[in-house]
Structures are given as structure tokens and as C-alpha cells.
Amino acid sequence: MTKQVQQLDRVIIRFAGDSGDGMQLTGDRFTAETAEFGNDLSTLPNFPAEIRAPAGTLPGVSSFQLHFADHDILTPGDAPNVLVAMNPAALKANLGDLPRGADIIANIDEFTKRNLQKVGYDANPLENDALAEWRVHPVALTSLTVKALENFEISKKDAERAKNMFALGLLSWLYHRPVEATVKFLESKFAKKPDIAKANIAAFNAGWNYGETTEAFSVSYEIKPAKLAPGVYRNIAGNQALAYGLIAASVQAKLPLFLGSYPITPASDILHELSKHKRFDVRTFQAEDEIAGVGAALGASFGGALGVTTTSGPGVALKAETVGLAVMTELPLILVDVQRAGPSTGMPTKTEQTDLLMAMFGRNGESPVPIVAPSTPSDCFHAAIEAARIALKYRTPVMLLSDGYLANGSEPWKLPEIDDLPDISVDFATEPNGEDGKTFLPYKRDPETLARPWAVPGTPGIEHRIGGIEKADGSGNISYDPNNHDLMVRLRQAKVDGIDVPDLEVDDPAGDARVLVLGWGSTYGPIAAAVRRVRKAGGKVAQAHLRHLNPLPANTGDVLRAYDKVLLPEINLGQLALLLRARFLVDVISYNRVRGLPFKAEELAGVIQDVIDSD
Amino acid sequence: MTETLNGKGLALVPKTDAKQTLKDFKSDQEVRWCPGCGDYAILAAVQSFLPELGLRRENIVFVSGIGCSSRFPYYLNTYGFHSIHGRAPAIATGLAASRPDLSVWVITGDGDALSIGGNHLIHALRRNVNLNVLLFNNRIYGLTKGQYSPTSEVGKITKSTPMGSLDKPFNPISLAIGAEASFVGRTIDSDRKHLQSVLREAAAHRGTSLVEIYQNCNIFNDNAFEPLKDPALRDDITLRLEHGQPIVSAIKAVRRRADGTLEVVDRASVDESEIVVHDAHNPDPSLAFALSRLDEPWFAHVPIGVFRSVQRPSYDEEMAAQVDRATTERGAGRLSDLLMSGDTWRIS
Structure with missing residues (x-):
């Protein structure tokens, strides 16, 4: 049988299943295949905060949406053309987003009476006309997978778990994706469990072959590679790009990177990523709490490192007092806020832009802090370098406002030329700067930038004391003089106001x-x-x-x-x-x-x- | 690296050949504690002790939090960082972990270290970052003008507790030992010789050393440590801890009961062989912890000196070792390799 091949310019696919069904991995792999094929793409993972919400329930549904096209695209897409629903909950939770005529690939094995009841279906929607608006493809994903793996020496449970790879294989066939990299990926992911690796690869191939041979799918689709600007590309998510940007900033600043951080969704992946790159002279410190994370980063900055702390909204609230100390001591510091839905715990895995005013004003006293916000996942790389440039040049804490959408979303990234990255290195103070040639004035400012000298311990002749108490202009000594305070408040504001930022285009x-x-x-x-x-x-x-x-x-x-x-x-x-x-x-x-x-x-x-x- | 540095707290800090004196460590700032405050004695003791270390002055950093004692860094002509309430151990951790060439001292008080900053203190201790923590314990809040502190005795009448405080106090030594501290000592503001001897051992210790210094606040909690200072009493109730020596005061001795617990008895009534010999280096913290409990009831007898001094790798060394290992095994990082590390494709 020769199957029809139809040309499309773009497709939006959403993989949805239980949070234990491996939908994020499935989406990641489909994305990798699509990137390799050369489409432009944009992704939107969407998952519950619970690691394993009760199986089969609506709160437990995890999904991954991927938009890919033969031209450049800007978003993960509004509404899926294809929904892969691994169970009734996944169908019910996502049906509202599906436009009329969209394809639904549903795992009929999971549409049991019990699973249907869990989400309030009185009857099986695959068996009545409830889904008449859509094109439904019922596939027995679980039992087909188990059957394909019956000769493998693995448990039934392990065989069932491979059903996401069956689904991936089917979709890979449906959209003509290259498969070699996924086979290699599975071999490497399960290198220590070769039986599981083989079973997953077999399930993946079985899914592909099912599409090729069954009459359930009469059409497959081609989406030609996109015409993107020439260069070397990779797919990248915002948190990874941000971590790479911080490393690049430390390289371009010629300073060691010190990250003080406390795990928090959706920022933790930056900590995970940076901890893998110690050979860049990166030190990652998992602190006892948010306050210690930023405190250690500020301590490292005092010692001459590029101090960074990463968190989300609740963490920013806790770090506020230390950011104020950084404002007062005028030390470089980068605070990355991967914003999430608030207030309080809010919805940790969901995105929001609600921390802007906290970043602006969320500290006691007149406490200006520069703010930089990346616009796309890959822009997180450049925004991190820009935040570091400002922090170092102006000796100030800088807020970098990413969010959950950028953090977890991904897109193809044209790799920058290393030589094009800006030199953001700065000089430490090395000698007394007083008029007598002997005194060191830690708050004597650069007339142009208003930055004070960065004088790190270990430098002879400029030993000095700084702290959170108001400083006398110049000497930095403790001062309660009213006019001095007014002057210093205005100087700190003027310094931030005077930061060189490019015009709005x-x-x-x-x-x-x-x-x-x-x-x-x-x-x-x-x-x-x-x-x-x-x-x-x-x-x-x-x-x-x-x-x-x-x-x-x-x-x-x-x-x-x-x-x-x-x-x-x-x-x-x-x-x-x-x-x-x-x-x-x-x-x-x-x-x-x-x-x-x-x-x-x-x-x-x-x-x-x-x-x-x-x- | 680990083995060579054990017990050499300052091995990585550059030395100077120049002769230093107390004057070299005095800053130009006027000292502004209340007249009669115990902090003056501690400052003088530290200023006269630092030259003994022979370190380059620019490689010494004092970090403090908030409280009367936290003004300390302003009065020393070293690098200094007067930070925010309770956070000095966290800030010092970042500094010491990234700069093993510095001698980092944390100056804190009972409120700063044990109340608002309790979390940072216990975690610094368990990590064993190369810090010397001097905890000035005056058993009261001074800077906020006289509220009870986490080391005040139960029933303390203060501005915030007119009917007496209800909370059971912390014993800083017990707390530190419970938090896996590798070095724990106690000394007294008025005994300069003893204070400096404990500082000497603390400085030589690689890792976090916690030194509790009984410090008199003559305004809000005067005479809190009077029994230990009263010439008629102090030799009788002070149990001086010296490694390898029997634990005794002038008239008392520490003996082990049949059940293993410690008791303090008349020295004259026991045979020398029954007296517990101090072992600060024992990896098992039981003896040090038992000793820390001997000041109950309140000041009946008080051990001072080094309770515990054991060697284990310090956090900064291990952190540096991981950086070294990653660099040795895989080579120094190159940015272009990093960016190309995933699946890449070329569009021409």
C-alpha cells in the first residue's frame, strides 16, 4: 500500500499524559528530531508541580506542546493541530484547546471504566459522538507496546512504561522525522540497563512500523526545513541559555563565577546546569536557604568573583534585605528571578510577569536596582551577559527577570561567534586613591559611571571596611549626617539612572x-x-x-x-x-x-x- | 590537598616578614561601645593577638552581622564587612569558599548567631568552611536596648518580658557540637591570656572554629558572668579544659559515673586515676557534649577552653578540589565547546 504524503507549512503537536507517562521526555525527543530535520520550532512544556499527582486525574496531566514550521516562527502555537492523549484525563484537560478538525491520537487501553469515571466521563467519548468535531485515531498504545516487547526479559510494568516511545515512533513516522539520534539517545540514557534500552528502542521502532503498516493512518506529512539565517544552530531552553550566558559572562569578565542558590521551581535547572561546568572555574553552592544563597554570592563578590544567585519570586522576597546590602555596599551581584505565578507559593510551574514591581521597589529605603529582561529562550544567554556587564561596570546588584515560559520553553538558537561577545572585564583597585597618596577612599566614584572602586581583600594598602550603615561620601566611614544621607541617596539613584542602555527600537x-x-x-x-x-x-x-x-x-x-x-x-x-x-x-x-x-x-x-x- | 592542610588553618594565607604590632591592626575609627563594655577587652585581645599570626594584613577579613559586637570590624585595620542581621556566616562562607588565601573571621553575638542567624551558623559548622566564628555571648540584646536573648536564663525580667522570659536558652557549645562542629571553644572577655590561647588554637584549625566568648554587658545584663570573675570563686568553679590533662578546678574534679555520664565531685575525695582526662581530638563527640552540659545548674561549675578539635576536610578545600578535578580530567573549559555541546546543525 502506498500512502499519501501531504505537504504542510506548520504543525502544532501536543503530547499529553499522566505526569508519570514521560511526556516531557517524549516532547524533548520529538523536538530534537525536529531541530535536526531543520524546521524552525518553539516549545511549551506544561506540567504540574506535584512530582506524581494521583494517576489518571486531571491535576496529574503533564503536557508538552511543539510548534514547528518551514518558516521562522515566534511562539509554541495557540492551538494544537494534533493531540496525543495517553489517557482520559489528558483528553479532557486539553480538549478545550483543540480547534475543530484537529487530530486526536488516543490510547484506548487507558479508556477504562475506572479511568473514565476518575475524570467524570459517564461514557467513553471514543465510542460515542462526543468527539465528532475532531478526527479521532484510537490506538491501543499500551497493549501494542506490551505485545511488541513480549520477547524481552523485562517486567510487564517496564514494558508498559515504554508506551511513550511507541507514541514517539508513531509521530516520528507521521511527520517524517529522522530517528537515528533518538535510538542513540535511548542507548545512552539506559546505558546501565541495556535490557530497558533495547526494549525502548524496540517500542520506538514498533510505533514507527505501526504507522507505516496500519490502515489507521493513511496520510503522513512533510514540513520542509525552514530557511533560517546561515550558521550553526542548536535547540536551547531558557534556563540552559541563561546558565551558558552566566558562564560566558564570567569568561568575558575574566572572573570566576560563584553561584549561591537554593532549589526552587522553575529556577533550579540553572543551578543544575552550572554545577556541571566546574572546569570553567565555576563554584556552585547549594545554600541552606534563599538568604544564604544570596549572602554567599555577595560574599564572593566582595572577594572579587562574579557573584550570582538564582531563584523565583518567593526567593526574591527572602533575598530582599541582602540585595539592599548590595545596593549599599555597591558590589556587583546578579539576581536571576525566574518568575512564576504568585502570590505566595502560587502556581510554581506556571509563568507570570508579576515580579516587576518587586524587582523595582521590593526593598526598604531608596534602593534602586537595574533590571534586564530576556525576550526569548535563547535571548536568556545574551541577557545574562548584559546583566553581568551592568553589575560589573556600575558595581550594583542587577535583577534578571526571566520566567517559567522562557525557562522551560525552547527554540533553535543560532550560536553566536565567541569573538563577537563583549569584553566586560573591569579593573580592581590596586592602590590608594586619596589626594595624599596614602588614603583609600572606597566611596570615591568614577566621575563618568559613578561606580566606586572594587577593592578586593588581598590587595595591600587599601584595607577598608564596608557595610550596610550609611556611608560618608568618599571615605565610606559611618555617617549619620543628614545632608550626606540625602547626597548618597541621590548618588545611588543617579548611578542607576545613568546606566548606558541602548535606545528602544x-x-x-x-x-x-x-x-x-x-x-x-x-x-x-x-x-x-x-x-x-x-x-x-x-x-x-x-x-x-x-x-x-x-x-x-x-x-x-x-x-x-x-x-x-x-x-x-x-x-x-x-x-x-x-x-x-x-x-x-x-x-x-x-x-x-x-x-x-x-x-x-x-x-x-x-x-x-x-x-x-x-x- | 586535604591531608596536608589538616590542622593548618592558615596554610594558604600569605605570610609577611614585616614586624607587626598591635598598632598595625587599629583602624582610625573611634571605638563607640559603652564605657565598661566587655567588647573593649576582646578588641584589645584580638588586636594584640593578630600580629602573632604573621599574616599579610590585607589577607585578613572580619565579617560581622548586626548587634553591638558587629561593630568590631570597623575598629580593625584589615578588610571588613559589616553586613546584616544574622547573615555573616553566609556571607563569610561565600568569601572563604572562593578565596582560600584569606583568613576570615566572623564576629557575632548571641542574638545575631543563635536567633536570627541560627540557620546560617549551624550550616556553616556542618560544612566546615574555613572560618573562625567569635560568638560574643552576653546573654542579652544590647543594641536594641535590653530584651532577653536566646541565651538568657528562663525567667529573665527584661523590657519585653516583664513577667519573666519563658524560653529555654540555647547552650551554644552543645548546639555547635550537635551541628557537627569540628572545633568548639569557650573563653572569657576578662581573661586575655586564656582568650588568646583559644584564638590561637582556633586560627590554627582548618575548618570552622566556633569560640564562645562570655562577654559582659554592663548596661543591660551586668555581672552575668560574675562567678567566673570573682577572685574568691573563679578558681573553684572554672574547669579548664586542656587536651590530655585531667579535668579539674582548684577544688573540683570531673568523674565518670557507672552509667557513663559525667559528674563533678570534690577533688579531694577522688583518686587521681578516676578523674576524666580531656580528649579534645576524639572523633566521637560524646565527651565534648557531656562537658558542655556541666554548667547546669547555672554556673555551679563551668568548663572553659577547647571542648572539641577534630580534623576533617574543609568545605573550601573540597570545593576547590572539585574544580581542580574537573579541570584536570576534562581540561579547562572553552566557551565555543560549551555552546556546541548539544546536538547542533548547520544551515548554509
Whole structure:
């Protein structure tokens, strides 16, 4: 039988199953195959905070969405064209996102009476017309896998566990993915359990062959490689890119990297990644708590290292006092906040942009801190270097605001040329700087940057004491003088206000748009995709995206005032909008959804069009 | 590395040939403790002790938290970091772990170390970072003007406890031993000779040394340690701990009961062979812990000196060894290799 091959320009697949079903691994492997094939892609993992929520329940559903195309794309996609549902819970939890006509590949073995009841299905939706709107492909994934592995010396449980590889094999056939790398991956992952490795590879091949031979699937699909800019690419998730960026920053600064961190979702992967790279003179310190993590990082900075701490919102709250100490002692420090849904514990695995005002103001006293926010997973690499540049040049703590969407989402990354990375090295103080040639003034500032000297222990002749008590200008001695305090408050503010940040760039191809859509951080992809849609439909809209939130680019006010309307989508209740209105007296139009999920391009396109259409 | 450094707390800190005196370690800042405060005596003892170490002054760092004692770094002409309440052990850990060439001293008090900063203290002790922690214990909150502290006796009448405090106090020595400390000592502000002898051993110890210093707050808790200072009493109740020596005061001796616990008896009533001989180097912490409990009831008899001094690898050495091992086994990291380390593909 010759099967039909259909050409597509893009596909969105969502793998969904129980949190123990291995959906993240399945998604990762499909992503790797797709990257190798040369499509552009973007991914969105979505999983519960519970490691193993009760099996078969709605809270236990874990999913992985992948958008891939023959052209460059900006988001993991709004709505899946294909849902792989490993059980009734996975079907029920994701059905609402499926557009009419989408494909559903369902594991019928798991659609038992008991599993159906767990999620409130009175009847099996695969057997009635409940799914009539969609194209349903019932596949006995579990029993087919077990049958394929009946000659293997493994337990029935282990055989059943390989069903995700069967599903991966089937999807790999369906979309013409290259398979060699997955076989190698399985050999290496289960190197210590060769029987399991062989069984998983057999399940993977069985899935492929099932697609090839069964009549259940009459069509397979081809999505041609995307035409991306020439270069060497790899797929990368935000947390990994951020960790690489921190290492690159330490290399470019010629300083050892010291990470003080306490495990917290969704930031822990940065700690895990950095701990693997000790040969870059990286020291990772898993502290007893969030406060000790940042304290140790600041202590290392005092000693002349690039001190970094990584956390999420609850951790930032705990670190606030130490960040204030870094503001006061004017030492370099990078605080990475991988934002998650709050307040309090909130929804640890879900994304949000709700820590902006905490980053700006969440400390006692006048305590300005620069803020940098990456816009895509791979941009986390460059944003980390930029945060380090500011921290080192201006001797200040810097907040790097990533979020759960960037942290776990991935995209192909065109690797930068190492020679193009900026030199961010700075000089330590080496000798007294007082006019008498003998005194050292730890708070005598560089007239241009207002940075104070970084004088590290071990340097003779400039022994000095710093601390959290107000300093006398210049000498750094304890001072309660009212005018000195006023001066120092203003100097610390002026230093941050004077940080050199590039101008805000506006993308307005037509040149006559009257509406600007502005964003910051991880909303870049959905906003840019929405802007494309609007323009494609004939709408005129300009787009600008802020990477520096403090200080803002010098031309920000001019850009805002140049448009009749400024639309600002944020995954919070309007935190940047509050800052912009206060600062520039421009009444930006806020669009806010705080659902723990990224915006959808279609949703934003509608909002942009509404703003364009309104008077 | 580990074996060679054991017991050599300052082996990696550069030495100087220049002759140093107490004056070299005095900063230009006016000392601002209350007249009569025990901190003056400790400062003078430390300033006159530091030249003895023969270290390059720029390689010495004093880190403190918040409290009266935490002003200490301002008065020493070394590098200093007056940080925030309770966090000095954490900050010092980052410094010492990344700079083994520094002699790092943490100055803290009973509130700073045992209340707000208790977590950092116990974790620094178990990790065995190369730090010397001097815990000034005055059994009261001084800087906030006189509330009870985690070492105040039960029933303490203070501004915040007009009907008496309810909490059972910490015994800092017991706490430190329980937290896997490798070096634990106790001394008294007014006994400079003893204080310096304990500092000497603490400095020589590689790893975290905790030294509790009984320090009199003459404003809010005067005479808290009076029995140990009263010439008529002190020799009778002070049990001086010296490794390898019988544990005795002028009139008392420590004996082991049949059940293994310790008791303090009249020295005259026991045979010399029955007296417990101090073994600070015993890997088993039982004796050191039992000794730490001998000050119950309150000041009936108080051991001072080094309770425990055992050798185990320090955190900073082991951290450096992992960096060395990773570099030796796989070569120094190259950024281009790192970026190319995953599955890559080329688009031309």
C-alpha cells in the first residue's frame, strides 16, 4: 500500500499524559528530531508541580506542546493541530484547546471504566459522538507496546512504561522525522540497563512500523526545513541559555563565577546546569536557604568573583534585605528571578510577569536596582551577559527577570561567534586613591559611571571596611549626617539612572502606524506573532519591546508619545503600565491576563485590531 | 590537598616578614561601645593577638552581622564587612569558599548567631568552611536596648518580658557540637591570656572554629558572668579544659559515673586515676557534649577552653578540589565547546 504524503507549512503537536507517562521526555525527543530535520520550532512544556499527582486525574496531566514550521516562527502555537492523549484525563484537560478538525491520537487501553469515571466521563467519548468535531485515531498504545516487547526479559510494568516511545515512533513516522539520534539517545540514557534500552528502542521502532503498516493512518506529512539565517544552530531552553550566558559572562569578565542558590521551581535547572561546568572555574553552592544563597554570592563578590544567585519570586522576597546590602555596599551581584505565578507559593510551574514591581521597589529605603529582561529562550544567554556587564561596570546588584515560559520553553538558537561577545572585564583597585597618596577612599566614584572602586581583600594598602550603615561620601566611614544621607541617596539613584542602555527600537515597516504595541520580557514571541497577523490582514501597527526596565532607554518617552495609542500586554495587572504612566504621563492601554500561561498570538491579534479600530 | 592542610588553618594565607604590632591592626575609627563594655577587652585581645599570626594584613577579613559586637570590624585595620542581621556566616562562607588565601573571621553575638542567624551558623559548622566564628555571648540584646536573648536564663525580667522570659536558652557549645562542629571553644572577655590561647588554637584549625566568648554587658545584663570573675570563686568553679590533662578546678574534679555520664565531685575525695582526662581530638563527640552540659545548674561549675578539635576536610578545600578535578580530567573549559555541546546543525 502506498500512502499519501501531504505537504504542510506548520504543525502544532501536543503530547499529553499522566505526569508519570514521560511526556516531557517524549516532547524533548520529538523536538530534537525536529531541530535536526531543520524546521524552525518553539516549545511549551506544561506540567504540574506535584512530582506524581494521583494517576489518571486531571491535576496529574503533564503536557508538552511543539510548534514547528518551514518558516521562522515566534511562539509554541495557540492551538494544537494534533493531540496525543495517553489517557482520559489528558483528553479532557486539553480538549478545550483543540480547534475543530484537529487530530486526536488516543490510547484506548487507558479508556477504562475506572479511568473514565476518575475524570467524570459517564461514557467513553471514543465510542460515542462526543468527539465528532475532531478526527479521532484510537490506538491501543499500551497493549501494542506490551505485545511488541513480549520477547524481552523485562517486567510487564517496564514494558508498559515504554508506551511513550511507541507514541514517539508513531509521530516520528507521521511527520517524517529522522530517528537515528533518538535510538542513540535511548542507548545512552539506559546505558546501565541495556535490557530497558533495547526494549525502548524496540517500542520506538514498533510505533514507527505501526504507522507505516496500519490502515489507521493513511496520510503522513512533510514540513520542509525552514530557511533560517546561515550558521550553526542548536535547540536551547531558557534556563540552559541563561546558565551558558552566566558562564560566558564570567569568561568575558575574566572572573570566576560563584553561584549561591537554593532549589526552587522553575529556577533550579540553572543551578543544575552550572554545577556541571566546574572546569570553567565555576563554584556552585547549594545554600541552606534563599538568604544564604544570596549572602554567599555577595560574599564572593566582595572577594572579587562574579557573584550570582538564582531563584523565583518567593526567593526574591527572602533575598530582599541582602540585595539592599548590595545596593549599599555597591558590589556587583546578579539576581536571576525566574518568575512564576504568585502570590505566595502560587502556581510554581506556571509563568507570570508579576515580579516587576518587586524587582523595582521590593526593598526598604531608596534602593534602586537595574533590571534586564530576556525576550526569548535563547535571548536568556545574551541577557545574562548584559546583566553581568551592568553589575560589573556600575558595581550594583542587577535583577534578571526571566520566567517559567522562557525557562522551560525552547527554540533553535543560532550560536553566536565567541569573538563577537563583549569584553566586560573591569579593573580592581590596586592602590590608594586619596589626594595624599596614602588614603583609600572606597566611596570615591568614577566621575563618568559613578561606580566606586572594587577593592578586593588581598590587595595591600587599601584595607577598608564596608557595610550596610550609611556611608560618608568618599571615605565610606559611618555617617549619620543628614545632608550626606540625602547626597548618597541621590548618588545611588543617579548611578542607576545613568546606566548606558541602548535606545528602544521600533519596528514599523509601513512607517505610518498610529498604534504602538509595547511589551517586555517573555511576551515578545506572542506579541510579534500577533503583530504579523494584524499586518498580514492589512492593519498598521508598530512594535517595540523593552529589554531594560530600569533604567528605561532614554528615548522611551519619545517613542510612547509618538503614537496615538500605546497598547501594553502584560501577564500581570499592569505593572509596567503603572511605571510608564507615572514616568511619562502617557496613558498606555493595558491588556492583562494572569492565567499562568503565555499569551496566544490570535488573542493578541484581536486585541491589537480592536485598538486600531477604536477611536 | 586535604591531608596536608589538616590542622593548618592558615596554610594558604600569605605570610609577611614585616614586624607587626598591635598598632598595625587599629583602624582610625573611634571605638563607640559603652564605657565598661566587655567588647573593649576582646578588641584589645584580638588586636594584640593578630600580629602573632604573621599574616599579610590585607589577607585578613572580619565579617560581622548586626548587634553591638558587629561593630568590631570597623575598629580593625584589615578588610571588613559589616553586613546584616544574622547573615555573616553566609556571607563569610561565600568569601572563604572562593578565596582560600584569606583568613576570615566572623564576629557575632548571641542574638545575631543563635536567633536570627541560627540557620546560617549551624550550616556553616556542618560544612566546615574555613572560618573562625567569635560568638560574643552576653546573654542579652544590647543594641536594641535590653530584651532577653536566646541565651538568657528562663525567667529573665527584661523590657519585653516583664513577667519573666519563658524560653529555654540555647547552650551554644552543645548546639555547635550537635551541628557537627569540628572545633568548639569557650573563653572569657576578662581573661586575655586564656582568650588568646583559644584564638590561637582556633586560627590554627582548618575548618570552622566556633569560640564562645562570655562577654559582659554592663548596661543591660551586668555581672552575668560574675562567678567566673570573682577572685574568691573563679578558681573553684572554672574547669579548664586542656587536651590530655585531667579535668579539674582548684577544688573540683570531673568523674565518670557507672552509667557513663559525667559528674563533678570534690577533688579531694577522688583518686587521681578516676578523674576524666580531656580528649579534645576524639572523633566521637560524646565527651565534648557531656562537658558542655556541666554548667547546669547555672554556673555551679563551668568548663572553659577547647571542648572539641577534630580534623576533617574543609568545605573550601573540597570545593576547590572539585574544580581542580574537573579541570584536570576534562581540561579547562572553552566557551565555543560549551555552546556546541548539544546536538547542533548547520544551515548554509
